[in-house]
Amino acid sequence: MRHSKKWLSVLILVAISVMGVVCPISSSYAKDDVVPFVVATANGPGKLDPLDAYDSESMDTIMQVVEGLYIYNYSSAEMEVIPNLAASLGTWSLDMLNLTIGLKQGVRFHDGSSFNARAVKWNFDRLQYWTFGLDIDHDGDLDNHPLGTASKSLFEQKNIPILNRTEILDDFTIRFVLNTPSVIWEKLLAFVPCSIVLPDTNYLYGYYFFNRIDLNDELIGTGPFKLTEYIFDEQLVFDYNPDYHMTWGENHIERMIYRIIPDPVTESLAIIDHEIHWGEVLPSYKEYWCCDPALIDLARKESVVYFMQMNLYTMKWEYRYASSFVWNHTYFLEEVLGGRHYELHVPVPDGMQYHHEGFDGEPYHDYRIAQEILLNSSDAEIQGNITLNGLSASSTREDWQAVAESTTPIAVFNFTRYESNLLHTVGTLMQEYLKDIGIKLVILDVIPWDDWVEDYLEDSDGHKNLAYSFGGWGPDYNDPINMIEPLYGTGALSNYFMLANDTWNDKLIATYSEVGDTRRDLFYEIQEEFCTVQVPSFYLLQLGGSITFNRDFLDEDSIGDLLNIFGHLYWFHCKFTPPIANPSPILTILLIIGLIGIGIIFTITIIKxxxxxxxxxxxxxxxxxxxxxxxxxxxxxxxxxxxxxxxxxxxxxxxxxxxxxxxxxxxxxxxxxxxxxxxxxxxxxxxxxxxxxxxx
Structure with a gap:
C-alpha cells in the first residue's frame, strides 16, 4: 500500500507538471497572455532623444522605437545602407551636393499621425538647430541651442557643417542640400541621431523642437516596437507595432522586456535559470550551463580594432614595414588572449563595407620576409648596420637575434606604455619578435594614462619621442573612412604617427565624393597603400565578442541580423518560439477530474x-x-x-x-x-x- 501511494503521488505530481505546461500560470510581467521575450541589459537608457544619445543602452532602446530614412543591411556581410522610411535609395546630383529621396507612403507614427516630407524636414531642421544652427526667423543669422548634442561633431566634415538645408519637393519627396560633397551623409541617415521622431503639432517649431525628449517624455516614432513602459532601474517594456510599414513574419516578437540587471553574476544566473532569454554570461559560469542544450553562445566580431603604432618621424619605412611581419598573431590571439579575438591586418575591420585582404604585400607573420625587407634596403645607414654585423641572406634566425642582443643592434627603439597588464605583455612580445630582425626594443617605465596622453599626445613635440606604442580605435558610425581619416589624415586629432602626406590625404578626401565601385576600388587602394607604403602602424586584432541566448525561446536560425559588428539589436526578423503548448480541452478536463478525485486523498504524500x-x-x-x-x-x-x-x-x-x-x-x-x-x-x-x- 505504501508503494502504491508513492506511485500515485508521483503520478499526481506529473499531472501537476503537465498542467503547468498546458495551462501555464501568467507571470507578474505578462499582460494579455502574451509571453514576453526577456533581454538583460546592464543599464537603462540615459537618454531618449535620438539627437543626444551616444551610449549603447540609449541607442539600443531608441532604435526599437524610431527609425531613419535608411537602415544598415544587417543581413549583409558589409552592412551597407538600404531604404527604410525611404522608398528607395536617393539620387545624387553630379556635384554631390544634392541628395533627393522619395519617401514611403502610408507610414504612420505610433499615435496614428502620418509620416511625410514635412515630418522629415521638421526633424532635420531640428538637427541643424541643435548642432550648427538654423535660420529660424530668416534674418540671416543662425539660431542654435547652446547645449548642443553628443553627436554634433559627426555632422561636420573638415570643420564644415555637412547639411545646408532640407527642401520639400512634394508630400513624399525630400531633398538634402549639402555644404560640401559628402557621401557619408547616406551612412549618417542610417545612424540613430538621424532617426525620425513625431514632430510638434502641425509641424511647428514647438516644445519638442526647442527641448530635448527626456526620460519622462513619451518617445513616439514609426519603428517596429512601441515603448509602452519604462520603470527606472528595473525594466523597459516594448510592444510590437501591428501597423508597421513592413510585414511581420511568423512567430515574431510581440512583447519584449529589457530587464535592467547591473550585476553580471545575477545576469548570468538568470540566463542559466531561463529567466532571461538574451544576455551575457560570465566566463566563470559558462561551465555550469554548457550542458544545457537550450543555452547557446555564438562568437561574433566587433568593430573595435587594436594596432601597434609606429612613428614616421623616428623610424624609417624599412623598419616599420619589416616590423609588421614579425608579430606572431596566432600566438598572441590563441595563447595570450584565449582564442576570443580575430586576426586583422588592415584598418577596416571584417564586417564593415570595403574590408580588403589577400593583396600582395599584406603583412602577416613571417620573419624571413621581414629580414629580406632590411637586406634589400637601399638605405645606406641600414646597409651599413647589416654589414657591420655580418648579416646576409644566409644568416640564421639565431644570428639576427644575437645582433639584437649585442652592443651594435641594427636599430634601437623604445616602447612607451601606460598602466595596463596587457601592454606589458605586448611590449615583452614585441621585444622578442623584433630580435628576429636585429632590432633592440627598450621598454620604458610604465606611466599613468593621463601622463602618457599629456607627454606623448598633447605635447606638440611629444610625438617625436614615440617609436612603438599600442593603440585602439572604434568607429562612431558605419563607414570605412571613420576607421582611417581620424587616425591617419593630415592634421587629424588622433594622428600621432607624424603621417603628413598630401597625395595620401587627397585619396582620403576623395572618398567623400565617390560612390559605387569607384569608391570601393579607392578604399581597396587606400588599404593596400596603408600596409605597404605609409605603414604608420600594423594591426594586431579585431575584437571578438559573443551573444548568449536561449534557443528554446529564440529560433537560432533567425538571429543573423544580430551578429553585426556594431552589436546593434535589430529584432524585426527574429522568431520568438517560447516552449508553451496549447492545451487539449479533453486532456485538460481529464486532468482536472483526476486531480480533484485523488488530490485530497494523498495530500500528505504530495506535500512530502x-x-x-x-x-x-x-x-x-x-x-x-x-x-x-x-x-x-x-x-x-x-x-x-x-x-x-x-x-x-x-x-x-x-x-x-x-x-x-x-x-x-x-x-x-x-x-x-x-x-x-x-x-x-x-x-x-x-x-x-x-x-x-x-x-x-
Missing amino acids: VGKRSKLKRESLRKLKEALYCPECGAKHDKPFEICEYCGKIKEEKAVRKYMDEFDPFIPDSEIKFCPQCGSFVKNQKCTKCGKTIVKS
Missing part, C-alpha cells in the same frame, strides 16, 4: 514528494548561485581561484565533475547539498553548518 522535488530544484539553484570547493566543499558566493576556507587551489575539472554528476532525477537521499544552508555535503555531513544528512 513536493518538498523533495523543491529540495532538488533548490539544490540545483544553489549550485548555480555559488561555486563549491572540490576539496572541502565550502560554498563561495563568487568565482574563486583559491578556497578561502581550506586554502586549496580550485581544480576546475573537479568542480565540473560535481555538476556533471548532479542529476535532477536522482533519489532525494543522494542529493549532495545541504537543505539547510545549501553547502556541499561530504560523508553525510554538511561542511559548513555541520548538519548531518542521513540517508533514507
